[in-house]
Amino acid sequence: xxxxxxxxxxxxxxxxxxxxxxxxxxxxxxxxxxxxxxxxxxxxxxxxxxxxxxxxxxxxxxxxxxxxxxxxxxxxxxxxxxxxxxxxxxxxxxxxxxxxxxxxxxxxxxxxxxxxxxxxxxxxxxxxxxxxxxxxxxxxxxxxxxxxxxxxxxxxxxxxxxxxxxxxxxxxxxxxxxxxxxxxxxxxxxxxxxxxxxxxxxxxxxxxx
Numbered sequence: 001x002x003x004x005x006x007x008x009x010x011x012x013x014x015x016x017x018x019x020x021x022x023x024x025x026x027x028x029x030x031x032x033x034x035x036x037x038x039x040x041x042x043x044x045x046x047x048x049x050x051x052x053x054x055x056x057x058x059x060x061x062x063x064x065x066x067x068x069x070x071x072x073x074x075x076x077x078x079x080x081x082x083x084x085x086x087x088x089x090x091x092x093x094x095x096x097x098x099x100x101x102x103x104x105x106x107x108x109x110x111x112x113x114x115x116x117x118x119x120x121x122x123x124x125x126x127x128x129x130x131x132x133x134x135x136x137x138x139x140x141x142x143x144x145x146x147x148x149x150x151x152x153x154x155x156x157x158x159x160x161x162x163x164x165x166x167x168x169x170x171x172x173x174x175x176x177x178x179x180x181x182x183x184x185x186x187x188x189x190x191x192x193x194x195x196x197x198x199x200x201x202x203x204x205x206x207x208x209x
Contacts, residue, residue, distance in 0.1 A: 015067070022064025026160065031058065033065045035162035042111045042146040043118050044137050045070070045162070046179070048197070049153070049188030050122040058153050059120065060090070062160040072120040073103070104139045111144030120151065124195040135199045138175070141168050150179060156187040172201045 026033055037043070047059055063070050071091040079087050079094040088094075095103055107119060121137040124130055141148045150164040164182040168175045180197045188194045 018064045019067050022061040025061045026058075026065070029158075031061075031158045031160055033062050033160050037066060037068065037118075037162065038147050038149060038165040040147050041116045042144060043149050043165075044141040044144075044146060045118055045120045045149045045151045046137055047072075047120050047122045047151050047153075048124065048183055049186065049194040050124050051127050051188040051190040051193040053127070054189060055122070055153055058160050059151070062151075062162075063120075066162075068118055069116065070118045070120050104136050104143065107140050108143035111140075111146055118149075123197070127190075127193060129193045130195045132198050132200050133195060135201055138168060138172070138199065138201075142170060148175075148179075150182045152183065152186050153188070154186045155189045172199060172205050176202060 023033075047055065059072075069091070071093055073093045073095050074087065076094040078084075079092060084094075093107075110117060111119075119137075119140065121140075123133040123137050125134040137148065140146075145167065147165050147167045149162055151162050153160050164178065166175075166178065176197060176199060183197055
């Protein structure tokens with residue numbers, strides 16, 4: 001199996017200074033952080049609901065608080081000069097959605113190679129409301145045999161955190177039922193843009209029953 005075309009390295013682990021910056025930022029904006037990391041070397045972290053550019057700022061602040069090494073996927077247009085170097089330095093992975101590349105296999109291989117990596121994925125794939133979540137996060141976790149962690153930003157309560165954590169079973173509907181239940185009462189910045197946690201694979205799975 002071939003290696004990814006781009007070199008993927010774990011994002012920088014924030015030191016005590018950045019941890020302090022994260023805590024001060026959240027406190028100054030009236031937010032707080034809850035939750036802890038699972039006992040696992042690698043994990044796929046869902047970032048939801050994703051309805052605003054502010055989500056990325058609060059996500060980084062939470063990562064700083066945890067002193068967490070993170071990687072995240074973004075459109076390749078975000079990685080053009082002069083900001084591309086900064087984006088990659090923050091753990092960004094450029095994804096060209098116009099080309100047929102097996103990103104799932106590439107990232108699963110990175111986990112299997114033993115890299116300590118927390119891959120953060122905005123599962124809705126966009127800030128706009130969509131009928132389905134993109135399923136890449138699920139299949140990366142399945143192929144790499146790492147836990148899915150439900151990261152969240154609840155704008156109603158002003159809480160950023162990590163919650164439900166489990167290794168997916170391959171029963172897509174059952175696993176997604178757990179995720180839906182977790183996010184059921186969590187409110188994004190723009191509630192009318194929140195996408196329902198449903199995968200297209202569930203329709204195929206249920207049609208075959």
